[in-house]
Amino acid sequence: MTDLADLYQAVILDHNRAPRNFRRIEPPRSRALAHNPVCGDTVEIFLRVADGRVKDLAFLGDSCAVATASASLLTELLKGRSTDTVRTICRQFEAVLSGDAEAGILPESLQPMARVLHFPGRVQCARLAVQAVDQALHASRL
Amino acid sequence: MSVTNPVSTRTTPALDAERIRQDFPILQREVHGKPLVYLDNGASAQRPACVIDAEGDCYRQYYANIHRGVHMLSQESTRAFEAVRGKAAGLLNAASEREIVFTRGTTESINLVAQSHVRPMLQPGDEILITGMEHHSNIVPWQLICEYTGAKLVVVPFSDAGELSLEDVASRITSRTRFISVMQVSNALGTINPAREIVQLARRHGLTILLDGAQAAPHMPVDVQDLDCDFYVFSAHKLYGPTGVGVLYGKYDLLKAMPPWQGGGDMIRSVTFERTEFAEPPARFEAGTPNIGGVIGLGAAIDYFQALDPAAVLAHETDLLRYAEAQMADIPGLRIIGTAADKAGILSFVMEDAHPHDIGTILDADGIAIRAGHHCAQPVMQRYGVPATARASFAAYNTRAEVDALIASLHKVHDLFGR
Incomplete structure (x- = not known):
């Protein structure tokens, strides 16, 4: 069961x-929106990079508990880290959510999110935030 | 026991849902160790054994391609396939089975009418009238032909309760209006629209009109001659039938005037490289080998539904709706979206502290299947300022005990998420 x-x-x-960091960054240096077409949920990520670091990271969105918690945990974990570290953690998180890596590779605070793998219909909810962070980070270099 | 049918006020025998349940093999299964409570009928209903058997028997006993063989199997398949046209005509009370076109579903039926009936008459600046509560399948086909022709889509708003007013519809019919397309029952709100009155408005302005019956035909008596609509569409899979099969009803004179939509085999009279003569309707609109087994399954589904008595099905589902609504009033923070006076068995709702997706997951753990999402009606969600709703939708086999299970599970949601 x-x-x-x-x-x-x-x-x-x-x-x-x-939710932590549940706000807009004005002016947003970079932002990205991830959208789940199945349920209509969105997570919008705001990001400010300076000197190779993610100086500020926040999100907004009207989403389910899984998507909201995932974004909240992720922003809390990644804020202040170097862009390289952020990129690495995003890749690891995506790998775990795809079932390609064990939850143990993740920083401890993110590990509870891996339980979503027991609920296949909800994995995309957990993935929204990391997809948006990834895109926002990419956009910040353009 | 009998109940009064709200539509005809004649007395309709009550459905024996417990007996009906025996006809549906899937309802015997468990989900996460709990008996399945299937309340996602608005998305797709389950199939009785007679439908599964009809399709299986076709493949086991007499399957061949239709309309082409001199051999016995092809003749038997053709006979079984064509017999369903008469059953569908009977279900809708169409004047003739020549007015029944088989499609892949409601969506394809609407696209067919858009491309073949409406698009050829559109000039830049012309208008197509729909309502704000339509399913994407009754929005996007019209947007596509507007894009090609320079016509525009005009949308009739609806009230907070989820009701259309005939004045609002009438006031949006202009000298440029060319066509009206309206859902008979809203999949997201449950509203039963005043379809007959809207058709009368169309008549008064000399317009043709389509009624989307996807959420109506499986739940109530439908009489296209009484409604006087020009086109009526529905899907088999919401009417206890197979997926990938739908019906387009069209008045014969209109069908006859329409050019083919898709070209191919089975829709022609003669083909040379210089010129092709098209078959008469309905064959003109049925290019290629159709879903033969699926259509035959639909025939069994129509027989089954007719035997239940559509008026009794409506009365039963209305009873479940009222029963559920009364208990939902006791759940803190729960808001029903769509509170029209005239409603089919569809209950859309949101909860203050729990997102519909989370509601869906918690109910699933109790074996209860509902829909959580935008129901392919994003403009409706925008109208109410919600990203999504949870939706329980009833069928003939649902029971009050299942509503009780739903309510108990919703209390769990409140306990987990309520502040």
């Missing part, structure tokens, strides 16, 4: 109820 507690862990419910 599918255990809901696996998906809706306290940390995920907490980040859904009180």
Whole structure:
């Protein structure tokens, strides 16, 4: 039987109820929107890069708990890190969500998100934020 | 036991849902260790054994391509396939089975009318009238032909309750209006629109009109002659039939005046490289080998649905709707989207602290299948300022006990997500 507690862990419910970095960055140096056509959910990522570091990172979006928690955890983890590190973590997170890598390779705070793999219909929800961060980072170099 | 049918006010025998459930093999299964509660009928209904058997028997016993063979199997297949035209005509009370065109579904039926009936008459500045509650399949085909012709799409708004007013429809009919296309029942809101009255408006202005019956034909009696619509469309898979099959009803004189949409085999009278003569309708619109087994399955589905009695199905589903609505009122933060006075068995709702996607997952863990999303009606979601809704939609085999399971599970959602 599918255990809901696996998906809706306290940390995920907490980040859904009180999402971190849930705001716009004005003016946004770079932003990207990830959209799930299945449910209509969106996650919009705002990003400011300076001196090879992600100085600020925030998000907005009207999304489910999984997408919201994923974006909240991700922005909290990545803010202040070097763009290289951000890129590496994004790649690792995508690999875990694709089932190509074990959750253990992720920084600890992101590991709860890997439980979404037990709910195949929800994996794309978890993926929205990382896709948008990736795009925003790419756009920041253009 | 009997109930009063809200449509005809004649007395309709109540459905025996428990007995009906025995006809649907899939309803015996469990999901996540719980009995399946299937409430996603608006997306697609389940099939009774007689439909599964009809399609299987075709392949096991007499399958061959239709309309072409002198051999026995081809004749038997052709006979079984063509018999469904009469069944579909009977379901809709069409004047003739020549008015029934088989398509891949509602979407293809609408596209066929758009391309073959409407597009040839459009000039730049002409208008096509639809409503704000349409499914994408009754928006995008019109946008495509507007793009080609310079015509424009005019959209009739609807009220907060999810109702159209005939005044709003009438006031948007102009000298440039060329066609009207309206859903009979809203898939996202459940509203039963005043289809007959809207057709009368079209008549008064000399316009042709299509009724999208995807959410109506499987749930209530439909009489295209009484409605007086020019075109009526529905999909087999929402009417307990196979996927990939749909029906386009069109008044024969209109079909006869329409050019073919797709070219190919089976839709011609004669072909040379210089000139092709097209077959009469409905064959003119059925290019290529159709979904033979699927159409035969639809025939069984129509027989099954007719035997249930469409008026009794509507009364049963309306009872489930009212029963569910009354209990939902007790769930804190739950808001029903679409509160029209006249509603089919569709319940769209949102919850204050839980996103529809999360509601869907929590209900799934209890074996309850609902839809969570925009229901291919994003303009409706925008109208209410929500990204998505959760939707429970009823069929003849659903029971009050299943509604109880739904309500219990929604309380769980509230307990988990409520602040």
